[in-house]
Amino acid sequence: xxxxxxxxxxxxxxxxxxxxxxxxxxxxxxxxxxxxxxxxxxxxxxxxxxxxxxxxxxxxxxxxxxxxxxxxxxxxxxxxxxxxxxxxxxxxxxxxxxxxxxxxxxxxxxxxxxxxxxxxxxxxxxxxxxxxxxxxxxxxxxxxxxxxxxxxxxxxxxxxxxxxxxxxxxxxxxxxx
Numbered sequence: 086x087x088x089x090x091x092x093x094x095x096x097x098x099x100x101x102x103x104x105x106x107x108x109x110x111x112x113x114x115x116x117x118x119x120x121x122x123x124x125x126x127x128x129x130x131x132x133x134x135x136x137x138x139x140x141x142x143x144x145x146x147x148x149x150x151x152x153x154x155x156x157x158x159x160x161x162x163x164x165x166x167x168x169x170x171x172x173x174x175x176x177x178x179x180x181x182x183x184x185x186x187x188x189x190x191x192x193x194x195x196x197x198x199x200x201x202x203x204x205x206x207x208x209x210x211x212x213x214x215x216x217x218x219x220x221x222x223x224x225x226x227x228x229x230x231x232x233x234x235x236x237x238x239x240x241x242x243x244x245x246x247x248x249x250x251x252x253x254x255x256x257x258x259x260x261x262x
Contacts, residue, residue: 090144090151090159092125093118102126105136105155107144120144125158131202136162142171163191 089110096102103125106118122144123136141164145151151159159165170184179187 088119088144088147088149090122090141090149090155092152092154100128102128105141105158107149110150130206131199134158134162136164138162138164138167142168146171163188163195166191 087110088107090105090107091114092103093106093108093115094101094103095115104118104121105123105125107120107122108116108118112118120140122141123134125135126133136158141159145159145164145168156165167184167188170179170188173179174181174184
């Protein structure tokens, strides 16, 4: 029974949500699985990934083969690094403390990268919002100026008509006298 670590699709149409599972390779994509290892939400930015690292490493040690997408996710979360470091411990190249220290350092570096990306995205969102607000204010000012110009034009037209109406009346008064 070859075991695969793969994604199992859940969620609505157009809004995917995945479970990362260890399943028999002959089972259906969304069918029976052996163990749920985590979740993956690609809709959010950055994508939300929750994974049980120890369980995933256990399955990799037992010979489970990850699918291409699952391999990328496992690599992104450091599961493959931990599996590699534990292989070094088994061969005697590292002690378990050294391997754990390297893994913690990698996790800290990765957390810094993710937080900087989140801050960058938040800043870009705030900048876009400020730009849209300034464009909206500019459009409102233009609209107000156009309305004021039309009102002034209409008032000038009205005074011109009133002056025309008074001018013939004065002419009529002069001709009568």
